[in-house]
Amino acid sequence: MTPATAAAQAAPREVVLVTGISGSGKSVALHALEDAGFYCVDNLPPELLPEFLRLEQARTDGAMRRIAVAVDVRSARSLPALLPSLSQLGSEGVKVRAIFLEASTHALVRRYSETRRRHPLSTDAAGETLDQHRVLVDAIELERELLTELRETATVIDTSQLRPAQLRAWVRQLVEAPAGALTLVFESFAFKHGVPLDADFVYDVRVLPNPHYIDELRPLSGRDAPVADYLAQQPDVREMLAQIEAFLVRWLPAFEQDQRAYLTVAIGCTGGQHRSVYFVEQLAQRLRGRGATLVRHRELDAR
Numbered sequence: 001m002t003p004a005t006a007a008a009q010a011a012p013r014e015v016v017l018v019t020g021i022s023g024s025g026k027s028v029a030l031h032a033l034e035d036a037g038f039y040c041v042d043n044l045p046p047e048l049l050p051e052f053l054r055l056e057q058a059r060t061d062g063a064m065r066r067i068a069v070a071v072d073v074r075s076a077r078s079l080p081a082l083l084p085s086l087s088q089l090g091s092e093g094v095k096v097r098a099i100f101l102e103a104s105t106h107a108l109v110r111r112y113s114e115t116r117r118r119h120p121l122s123t124d125a126a127g128e129t130l131d132q133h134r135v136l137v138d139a140i141e142l143e144r145e146l147l148t149e150l151r152e153t154a155t156v157i158d159t160s161q162l163r164p165a166q167l168r169a170w171v172r173q174l175v176e177a178p179a180g181a182l183t184l185v186f187e188s189f190a191f192k193h194g195v196p197l198d199a200d201f202v203y204d205v206r207v208l209p210n211p212h213y214i215d216e217l218r219p220l221s222g223r224d225a226p227v228a229d230y231l232a233q234q235p236d237v238r239e240m241l242a243q244i245e246a247f248l249v250r251w252l253p254a255f256e257q258d259q260r261a262y263l264t265v266a267i268g269c270t271g272g273q274h275r276s277v278y279f280v281e282q283l284a285q286r287l288r289g290r291g292a293t294l295v296r297h298r299e300l301d302a303r
Helices: 003-010 026-035 046-059 073-091 105-115 132-146 148-152 164-176 225-232 235-257 275-290
Strands: 014-020 039-042 067-070 095-102 155-158 183-190 201-204 262-269 293-297
Touching (some): 026 039, 073 095, 073 148, 132 148, 235 275
Parallel strands (some): 039 067, 201 262
């Protein structure tokens, strides 16, 4: 048996890697995974990841315990070793499901102000704390730069507008989706609260008739039959829905050939309650036959 073969047999078949910007919710994500039955390790040096997985497999006598590992900028000096480690694991037959947590700079600054915690990059070479607000913003931007390549290989979740309960639910959705094939994520949102940072495609449906201005439809959502029936009767709604569906159907094979794990399609309207929700539900239903689909309603689920 060759060393490569032995390594492939000794390693778990799949591991969840949680990473992202400091303050974006990695602790919440890890707790969600732990509650879901994962064995979680926080802040593991990237160069130790392959060896840790082999030791874990040997320790459990061949049992496939579900593993989740968090890696972030606290291991900044070791980050260059992470992508080669992931490539090595792939060559050994290990599927790494990478989740990258993101948030806007404004949201991150607010969270650090509320918790009074120090950003891991907000010190100088001597370890002395520098001037606060400007340094915090600079540290966040530096962290984004350091994690750019890793972000491009992962499934991104924008936590700027998410409550902890929403983040926990979305993380569980991701890890329960089938691994390997392309997973379509459809997300509704309100433009007034900002465009999701995790979107691959963004569609604006604010030009369409708005059920908000119909008294009996205002308290309902795009998941309710009266709203869905009203929108389905609008010619412009039907046309835009068909055009978005046709675009996705045309280009999904190219994304699959590019070995993308996830594709996030964000649909936005004014309040994130009616039109965008309807579009997300319809698109998920129409494209469900092309593979795994996940549905998210950022504003609606936050009620």
